[in-house]
């Protein structure tokens with residue numbers, strides 16, 4: 001799909017069909033994660049592919065809306081601050097930004113192959129860490145359901161370009 005059509009078409013999907021995701025589509029989405037740029041190319045992330053049917057109760061304990069577990073797959077990007085680049089001037093660590101770029105790559109790739117997603121940041125972090133069981137180093141940054149959506153978009157108007165852009 002042409003890039004601008006894709007970003008105009010994408011919206012946060014909050015309802016999914018009970019329909020499997022083809023492996024080749026998932027592979028393409030994971031390739032998009034691999035191709036994501038990260039600070040100094042440190043790649044301080046992992047993508048966890050979660051079977052939403054198998055772990056429905058555990059996932060809904062992390063984030064409760066029904067639609068979170070309607071799709072067959074939930075993806076989570078976890079990041080390691082230990083592995084990520086830190087800006088020397090103020091010790092600012094870039095791990096969460098790297099992870100967010102990775103998730104954005106996957107979300108746009110999903111749209112490109114006809115699948116739908118929704119960034120999820122409002123999950124319970126302690127429950128997520130316990131469920132993922134990857135050790136203290138790996139911080140869960142974002143989740144998304146991944147599947148065939150069946151919900152309408154919410155009304156999410158954007159601010160005007162004038163409000164958002166500063167020429168200096």
Ligand SMILES: Cc1cc2nc3c(=O)[nH]c(=O)nc-3n(C[C@H](O)[C@H](O)[C@H](O)COP(=O)(O)O)c2cc1C
Pocket residue numbers: 010011012013118119120121122123153154156
């Ligand atoms: C980093 C991030 C975290 C988000 N977390 C949640 C969330 O926890 N739950 C939710 O329903 N939507 C979440 N959203 C979706 C936003 O509400 C949504 O992107 C925004 O309202 C614009 O709507 P659109 O995605 O349909 O264009 C998140 C979006 C981003 C970018």
